[in-house]
Amino acid sequence: MRIxxxxxxxEYLDPxxxxxxxxxxxxxxxxxDVHDLRDWTHDVHRxxxxxxxxxxxxxxxxxxxxxxxxxxxxPDDAVxxxxxxxxxxxxxxxAEELRNESHLVFACxxxxxxxxxxxxxxxxxxxxxxxxxxxxxxxxxxxxxxAMIESVVRLIDGVLGxxxxxxxxxxxxxxxxxxxxTRPEHWRGLSVPPVLLGGDHAAITxxxxxxxLARTRARRPDLLDETGxxxxxxxxxxx
Ligand code: 6GU
Numbered sequence: 001m002r003i004x005x006x007x008x009x010x011e012y013l014d015p016x017x018x019x020x021x022x023x024x025x026x027x028x029x030x031x032x033d034v035h036d037l038r039d040w041t042h043d044v045h046r047x048x049x050x051x052x053x054x055x056x057x058x059x060x061x062x063x064x065x066x067x068x069x070x071x072x073x074x075p076d077d078a079v080x081x082x083x084x085x086x087x088x089x090x091x092x093x094x095a096e097e098l099r100n101e102s103h104l105v106f107a108c109x110x111x112x113x114x115x116x117x118x119x120x121x122x123x124x125x126x127x128x129x130x131x132x133x134x135x136x137x138x139x140x141x142x143x144x145x146x147a148m149i150e151s152v153v154r155l156i157d158g159v160l161g162x163x164x165x166x167x168x169x170x171x172x173x174x175x176x177x178x179x180x181x182t183r184p185e186h187w188r189g190l191s192v193p194p195v196l197l198g199g200d201h202a203a204i205t206x207x208x209x210x211x212x213l214a215r216t217r218a219r220r221p222d223l224l225d226e227t228g229x230x231x232x233x234x235x236x237x238x239x
Contacts, residue, residue: 001101001156002031004073005145006066007108008048010034012142016149024159040069049110058112066118070107078103080128081148082119083141087130090148092171093232094131098148099155106149108141174230176220178211 005013013034017025024030038046049059074080079101088094098104107114122128133144154160170177181192195207216223216230225231 001029001099001153002033002103003106003149003153004033004035004078004104005106005108005142005149006035006037006069006073007140007142007145008037008110009140009142010036012108012140013146015146020159021150021153024153024156027158029156029158030153035069035073037065037069040065040072052112056112060112061109061114061118063115063118063121066107066114067121070105070118070122074105074107074122074126075103076126078105078126080119080122080126081106081145082114082128082130083108083133083144083148084113084130085132085135085137086113087132090131090133090144090151092151092169094129095148095151095155098129098152104149104152106141106145108145110140171232173212174223174232175212176216176223178208178215 003016005016007013013032016022016032016034021030021032025032037048041047047062048065049061052058052060070080079098081098081104083106107118119128119130131144131148133147138144155166160166181196185192185197193207195203198204213228217228223231
């Protein structure tokens with residue numbers, strides 16, 4: 001997969017080169033290119049924003065800068081992702097859709113956003129997703145882009161050490177994951193649940209499912225339907 005990110009703070013994206021993502025880049029599974037939006041300005045001030053039509057607070061990012069930038073960076077067969085708190089919710093399902101793409105381009109806006117015509121223009125020739133990572137507001141799209149990129153890239157075959165591990169994640173079966181334990185068996189007066197020590201694998205599977213359901217009921221009842229089971233059906237493993 002190829003990922004391009006455009007930002008006025010390219011150093012904000014440095015974490016993409018660390019740890020598992022860095023290793024995926026080194027191994028040729030992933031290519032990441034970060035671009036400075038100001039490279040597409042022509043004025044001495046390298047201005048990327050202007051005041052909004054109709055008035056109001058804040059600034060809007062200029063179409064005359066973003067347009068030529070995306071002409072260069074975002075070909076028609078890529079998916080343009082625009083991180084915005086006004087976007088559709090970015091969920092595990094969206095991550096699973098995006099992992100099948102060969103080229104993603106992230107357009108990170110700051111201030112009050114990007115002139116809408118930039119998105120509308122790219123949508124006439126290609127695919128665009130305006131996506132939000134949650135119901136809170138960040139200063140800019142960079143941190144949201146990092147979150148989305150991590151969740152997409154870890155689904156690509158060969159990126160995680162253990163290919164099976166992402167199939168048991170929270171959300172992959174529509175429930176939250178239950179608690180995990182490792183040695184020692186007793187620690188600061190707290191003990192590992194005995195069922196995990198018994199070696200009865202059917203009992204362990206049953207217990208883990210009960211823990212998942214109880215935790216989901218307590219923390220995320222919105223994930224359960226009227227019958228108390230996961231509203232989201234697990235997606236079948238891809239080839
Ligand atoms: Cl994608 N961007 C910004 N700036 N804030 C957000 C967000 C995105 N998702 C939630 N809050």
